Amino acid sequence: MAIITGQQYMDRIDALNNDVWIDGQQVKGKLSEHPAFKGILQSKAALYDLQHESNLQSLLTHQVQGERQVSNFAFEQPTSLETLQKRREATQFWAKQSGGTIGRSPDYINTAIMTLGSSASFFDERFRDNVKNVYDHARNHDLSFTHTFINPQVNRSPNYVEFSDKEDIIAAKIIDETEEGIIIHGARLLATQGGITDEILVLPVGGNAIDPAYVYAFAIPSNTPGLKFLCRESYAKEGVNHFDYPLTSQFDEVDSVVVFDHVLVPWDRVFLYKDLEGVGKIFTETNLNIMLLFQAVSRQVVKTEFLLGVAESVAQTIGITEYQHVQEKLSHMIMTHEIMSSLLYKAEKEALANQFGTMVPNPKPLMTASSYYQREYAKLVEYLHLLGASGFISLPTEQDFDSAIGKDLNQYLQAKGAPAKERVQLFRLAWDLTMSSFGSRQTQYERYFFGDPIRLSSSLYQSYDKTKFVADVQAFLQNNQSSSKK
Numbered sequence: 236m237a238i239i240t241g242q243q244y245m246d247r248i249d250a251l252n253n254d255v256w257i258d259g260q261q262v263k264g265k266l267s268e269h270p271a272f273k274g275i276l277q278s279k280a281a282l283y284d285l286q287h288e289s290n291l292q293s294l295l296t297h298q299v300q301g302e303r304q305v306s307n308f309a310f311e312q313p314t315s316l317e318t319l320q321k322r323r324e325a326t327q328f329w330a331k332q333s334g335g336t337i338g339r340s341p342d343y344i345n346t347a348i349m350t351l352g353s354s355a356s357f358f359d360e361r362f363r364d365n366v367k368n369v370y371d372h373a374r375n376h377d378l379s380f381t382h383t384f385i386n387p388q389v390n391r392s393p394n395y396v397e398f399s400d401k402e403d404i405i406a407a408k409i410i411d412e413t414e415e416g417i418i419i420h421g422a423r424l425l426a427t428q429g430g431i432t433d434e435i436l437v438l439p440v441g442g443n444a445i446d447p448a449y450v451y452a453f454a455i456p457s458n459t460p461g462l463k464f465l466c467r468e469s470y471a472k473e474g475v476n477h478f479d480y481p482l483t484s485q486f487d488e489v490d491s492v493v494v495f496d497h498v499l500v501p502w503d504r505v506f507l508y509k510d511l512e513g514v515g516k517i518f519t520e521t522n523l524n525i526m527l528l529f530q531a532v533s534r535q536v537v538k539t540e541f542l543l544g545v546a547e548s549v550a551q552t553i554g555i556t557e558y559q560h561v562q563e564k565l566s567h568m569i570m571t572h573e574i575m576s577s578l579l580y581k582a583e584k585e586a587l588a589n590q591f592g593t594m595v596p597n598p599k600p601l602m603t604a605s606s607y608y609q610r611e612y613a614k615l616v617e618y619l620h621l622l623g624a625s626g627f628i629s630l631p632t633e634q635d636f637d638s639a640i641g642k643d644l645n646q647y648l649q650a651k652g653a654p655a656k657e658r659v660q661l662f663r664l665a666w667d668l669t670m671s672s673f674g675s676r677q678t679q680y681e682r683y684f685f686g687d688p689i690r691l692s693s694s695l696y697q698s699y700d701k702t703k704f705v706a707d708v709q710a711f712l713q714n715n716q717s718s719s720k721k
């Protein structure tokens with residue numbers, strides 16, 4: 236099979252009958268017809284369809300070695316600078332379809348599956364084949380995954396440890412082991428697209444694990460008995476249309492709390508088991524973090540271009556581009572774009588093959604880009620707000636234009652650069668990108684999706700070799716000492 240069509244993807248998700256809850260109800264019937272999910276399912280389906288277009292196949296697919304089939308680009312282990320570059324270009328091509336607003340397009344976690352599968356020898360001998368088999372299976376069937384790597388936000392104080400027995404477990408943990416597999420009970424956060432993917436990848440929670448019951452990694456089908464996805468309310472309500480909510484209506488991914496109710500994880504799906512040493516190493520030694528960051532920063536560059544394009548269009552439409560403070564805001568957005576692109580370029584050009592043969596981008600520019608963007612994205616959003624001002628509030632709907640007040644709207648909402656309806660369409664896009672529920676989530680997403688900004692900055696600091704700079708300063712001081720004696 237290898238590459239699927241959009242229809243095959245939607246049919247497969249519908250057939251899984253995943254246990255998905257939203258608005259106090261369990262979803263009965265097809266997810267692809269449910270107002271909360273149909274927009275994002277169709278958008279993902281469109282991504283899958285692109286890989287069948289003959290002029291895009293060389294970009295979006297790759298030839299599986301020794302087989303006749305092609306598979307999706309994200310499953311290709313990059314082993315050269317060329318294949319790494321192609322991976323970035325394909326990611327950016329997919330990201331462009333949503334202005335970079337789909338954070339978890341299938342290539343995100345499929346990059347994780349590829350990275351883990353390619354570094355199978357890192358894993359304990361008992362689990363190596365599992366990792367490899369899941370990778371092969373995912374690649375051969377073009378699977379999509381959601382993922383989770385954090386515990387519920389109960390008590391984040393430094394000394395908090397959950398002491399729980401079977402009755403009062405909160406954070407998901409191993410409660411039993413049988414011949415068939417391990418039993419997981421409890422909850423995990425925050426699976427974006429939980430319930431609308433084929434499988435879920437469960438990674439260990441970072442930090443200093445002290446209780447082996449919390450140390451595990453595995454991938455299982457989303458319809459595994461006992462697995463439940465408790466979704467936040469959807470921003471894409473019934474009646475949300477493309478004109479009024481151009482992004483919400485198509486790209487609201489929906490996030491979910493994942494509940495494991497005595498879930499049996501078969502042994503052949505286990506990657507890591509009660510291995511206190513393996514917790515951190517699974518992210519670092521396999522280079523999982525860096526390969527994910529490469530995907531994320533590639534997407535963020537596209538998203539920055541989109542924001543810049545929207546901001547410049549808004550400015551041109553209402554004739555404000557000649558003001559210096561407007562230029563200053565737009566040039567700040569340009570700088571962000573150039574900084575992010577340059578960091579991505581440097582990371583890619585300085586890639587080196589790791590011990591598993593994967594061409595891994597230079598981590599430092601990628602860690603810098605992701606930490607920078609966690610803070611920077613909110614500023615880009617603020618600049619857009621400052622440019623559009625009340626224009627992002629006086630926003631009639633498409634229905635208003637079609638009503639008796641349409642004539643008034645056409646007269647009074649026209650702008651220098653566009654007739655009223657076109658201007659409103661553009662301003663609604665800017666509003667949906669930054670101010671609607673969907674837009675606010677985008678800001679929170681860019682701050683947090685890869686982890687806490689504070690701890691990520693801290694890990695950049697800790698992993699960054701500062702020895703040479705300190706030595707240079709010491710040498711400078713030494714030289715100064717001798718001159719003061721003169």
Ligand SMILES: Cc1cc2nc3c(=O)[nH]c(=O)nc-3n(C[C@H](O)[C@H](O)[C@H](O)COP(=O)(O)OP(=O)(O)OC[C@H]3O[C@@H](n4cnc5c(N)ncnc54)[C@H](O)[C@@H]3O)c2cc1C
Binds near residue numbers: 385391424490684687
């Ligand atoms: C829109 C969105 C989508 C997401 N999608 C996914 C997903 O698909 N899969 C997934 O697994 N996760 C996902 N996440 C979760 C993401 O991984 C977490 O938000 C991130 O790791 C931070 O954890 P937290 O939200 O629990 O924040 P917390 O850890 O609870 O932090 C809350 C505050 O306390 C501070 N704090 C807490 N602990 C410490 C500490 N030890 N040292 C210093 N400061 C501390 C933080 O700096 C922060 O200010 C998503 C998050 C968002 C917002």
